[in-house]
Amino acid sequence: MNHQDLIQACQNEWTEYTEHSFVQQLALGELAHSSFLHYLKQDFLFLKQYTRAYALAIYKARTLAEMRMALPSVQALLSSEIAHHVTYCGEWGVSEVEMEAEPEAFGTVAYTRFVLDTGMSGDVIDLYAALAPCSIGYGVIGAQLLARESTKLEGNPYANWIKMYGGEEFQSGVQKSITQLDELLVDIDLDSQRGQRLCHIFKTATRMEVAFWQQGLDEA
Secondary structure (H helix, E strand, C coil), rough: CHHHHHHHCCCHHHHHHHHHHHHHHHHHCCHHEEEEEEEHHHHHHHHHHHHHHHHHHHHCCCCCCHHHHHHHHHHHHHHHHHHHHHHHHHCCCHHHHHHCCCCHHHHHHHHHHHHHHHHHHHHHHHEEEEEEEHHHHHHHHHHHHHHHCCCCCCCCHHHHHHHHHHHHHHHHHHHHHHHHHHHHCCCCCCCCCHHHHHHHHHHHHHHHHHHHHHHCCCCC
């Protein structure tokens, strides 16, 4: 099996995630600023837990190759992606100190703890299946929005967000993540109990992504 099998196993949820109203409003520049600010703060808190999950992947790894697989993600999150997020939030008038002090919303807690619990109770492949909807999904969303004629870039306060996730640097990282995931999945039969468990994990994490967008909209 491969990552496409995981997506196809929850196609309705995947479409709801990648085509969510939050994303559509963002693409048109019509998303309420209060919704976006709530999302930015919660995404910062999410990224902290996401980094912990990749660190857990090193701990759960069975081989040195698997340990090395997770290390670049931990380094990139700590040294680059979180720093970019802090800089970007600063442009919106939100400081790192403010974000660190922000309470985690219920959706943020549910999603991140699901990923961490999946990694703790399962193996490294279970953990990567739980992490995958975020990395792959943002790549899909970024590419779709940047390519779509209806997306508004000029005068859109969220244009830089679209360009970042649709840009070459992020897309390259997504492709690397997909290749690594497919290598882990290659010997697993989709119809086996193991394969179906991975589909369930991926589907649950995708549902959590839908809830993460929705909690932003609910703050409008």
